[in-house]
Amino acid sequence: MSRDLNINVHHLTRVEGHGNIVVNMKEGVLETAHLSIVEPPRFFEAMMKGRSFHEAAIITSRICGICSLGHQLTSLVATEDALGLEISEQTVLLRKLLIHGATLQSNVLHAYFLAAPDFLNAGSVFPLIATHKDVVLRALRMKRLANDIGDIVSGRAVHPITPVPGGFTRIPEKAELLEIKRRLLEEALPDGVETIETMKSLAGAIPQFERETEYISLKHPEEYALYQGDIFSSDSGSVPVHNYLDVTNEFIVEHSTSKHTKYNRSSYFVGALARWNNNSSQMVDEAQAAAEAMGLKPNCHNPYMNTIAQVAEAVHCILDSVRIIDILIEKGLKNEKPNQTPTRYGRGVGSNEVPRGILFHDYTYDNKGNIVKANCIIPTGQNLANIDDDMKKLVPEIMNKSKEEITLDLEMLVRAYDPCISCSVHMLEVDFIE
Amino acid sequence: MAELTIIGIGNRLRGDDALGPVLIDKLREVDWPEVELVDIGSDAIGLLEHLEDRHKVWIVDVCQMGRTPGSIVKFDPEDADMVLDQDPLSLHGLGLAETIRMARSLQMVPEEFKIIGVEPDSIQFNTQLSQAVQQAMETIVKEISLELQHAAGKPQILL
Numbered sequence: 001m002s003r004d005l006n007i008n009v010h011h012l013t014r015v016e017g018h019g020n021i022v023v024n025m026k027e028g029v030l031e032t033a034h035l036s037i038v039e040p041p042r043f044f045e046a047m048m049k050g051r052s053f054h055e056a057a058i059i060t061s062r063i064c065g066i067c068s069l070g071h072q073l074t075s076l077v078a079t080e081d082a083l084g085l086e087i088s089e090q091t092v093l094l095r096k097l098l099i100h101g102a103t104l105q106s107n108v109l110h111a112y113f114l115a116a117p118d119f120l121n122a123g124s125v126f127p128l129i130a131t132h133k134d135v136v137l138r139a140l141r142m143k144r145l146a147n148d149i150g151d152i153v154s155g156r157a158v159h160p161i162t163p164v165p166g167g168f169t170r171i172p173e174k175a176e177l178l179e180i181k182r183r184l185l186e187e188a189l190p191d192g193v194e195t196i197e198t199m200k201s202l203a204g205a206i207p208q209f210e211r212e213t214e215y216i217s218l219k220h221p222e223e224y225a226l227y228q229g230d231i232f233s234s235d236s237g238s239v240p241v242h243n244y245l246d247v248t249n250e251f252i253v254e255h256s257t258s259k260h261t262k263y264n265r266s267s268y269f270v271g272a273l274a275r276w277n278n279n280s281s282q283m284v285d286e287a288q289a290a291a292e293a294m295g296l297k298p299n300c301h302n303p304y305m306n307t308i309a310q311v312a313e314a315v316h317c318i319l320d321s322v323r324i325i326d327i328l329i330e331k332g333l334k335n336e337k338p339n340q341t342p343t344r345y346g347r348g349v350g351s352n353e354v355p356r357g358i359l360f361h362d363y364t365y366d367n368k369g370n371i372v373k374a375n376c377i378i379p380t381g382q383n384l385a386n387i388d389d390d391m392k393k394l395v396p397e398i399m400n401k402s403k404e405e406i407t408l409d410l411e412m413l414v415r416a417y418d419p420c421i422s423c424s425v426h427m428l429e430v431d432f433i434e
Numbered sequence: 435m436a437e438l439t440i441i442g443i444g445n446r447l448r449g450d451d452a453l454g455p456v457l458i459d460k461l462r463e464v465d466w467p468e469v470e471l472v473d474i475g476s477d478a479i480g481l482l483e484h485l486e487d488r489h490k491v492w493i494v495d496v497c498q499m500g501r502t503p504g505s506i507v508k509f510d511p512e513d514a515d516m517v518l519d520q521d522p523l524s525l526h527g528l529g530l531a532e533t534i535r536m537a538r539s540l541q542m543v544p545e546e547f548k549i550i551g552v553e554p555d556s557i558q559f560n561t562q563l564s565q566a567v568q569q570a571m572e573t574i575v576k577e578i579s580l581e582l583q584h585a586a587g588k589p590q591i592l593l
Binding site: 043066140 | 477540
């Protein structure tokens, strides 16, 4: 069937930083299908130049209100790598606990507030408050616990203050960690089980679309990689983090001010589904069982299932946080001071899995401990080329649908990737009723 | 629970958008026993964790109100038409207007709930407030301090 189709979902942009979907088909031939987005961290290097190693993580944590912890921890790892700062096992465990809290919070919010309204055809989360208030409150309860993990371990959930180069300025009390453990088991776990049931009931509404691509995430020899590891491609295997530029290969495209990335193919996927495809056997058993119950199988090529992988990860984070707290308490919390004596100056690279995918920070320090060069590659930027490739395959497959249905499928596709562009300003616009 | 909760919203790296967090820093320089000070950064949905069981909540944020830069307006969200964000593609879509709408639907809104809005001059990447907004911030700090002293019925250090 030949037809003409023009979709231009142009979101009101009071300020830069929003995405636009553009699709153009003439006589059944797809001419354009892409997402254009502005990449805010392009100011990154200018912001970081000249900053001391004490400041780097504080500034990067403020890039984004949603991803602050991921930026902060990745910045710390890059600085420690550059300055040769060794960190203790306790620091590593506390950082892993923080990443679990941040992943739990972000994944739950995405699944309930952005994806679930799509699956229920509700338009947004607001109609659900009236019809499914208990579900919305459950989501907020899980978010709050995740936030409290951040508060207790990092001093402040939004812009963490105690994690610094070389360790922590304050170590949580045993009683605080035990209280978190109690709430993880008594509140978050039952809520997690209910979440699996909710997602199972919505599974029928997840679009059936398959496109195999390259999946890139970290991989760790001993655990489901969220904090550090090697870069792993589902096509070609491991690459050391130091060689990340060989993987990201940023390039400029005409339709987007944000750079795209590619490795072995024209695009690759980062985020929960990539982590799942590369490392699912390392998730805790209960999370693997949850994934299966929700219809998520290993080597899944449906990008819409990213949300389901996020929910499985939420279960993993709840249970693995309990395991980490047990280890911390068994070993006894030590009131260590951060190690802030550089043993060298030069270049360092940090990489962690943040909720939306693999994140890289790369700094070069002069011998006074000030940054002379900085680079940051965010997950959302790495997914853009993959989203475009998905759209090019998806649009011809659904062209018999109405324009409105096609638009919704495309918006849902973009939302499935959970793009975060909150580093741009979000200003309240007010008209007064006179 | 504290008598008054003051919540600053904004991104410290975006010029005048830093107003909320910077104002919270400034207020923290003095010990206000009955006041809870919260900096929630630029993720407005974090507001939902600071509304329940509070009597009185004031939010400080820059707002596009069509006034001259630095203008201060204290208003009740009920009396204003706050434009809901039309970007449904990311978590970015849940801004302050959406979060307040959600709080209302969940009956989380405290008895007294006010927004202290300031018209920004510039929200480009920058770690400094414009002169107009810097002045507005100082005015707000003074007014809050006076109000707090009045409420406490005893003199405090004037900022």
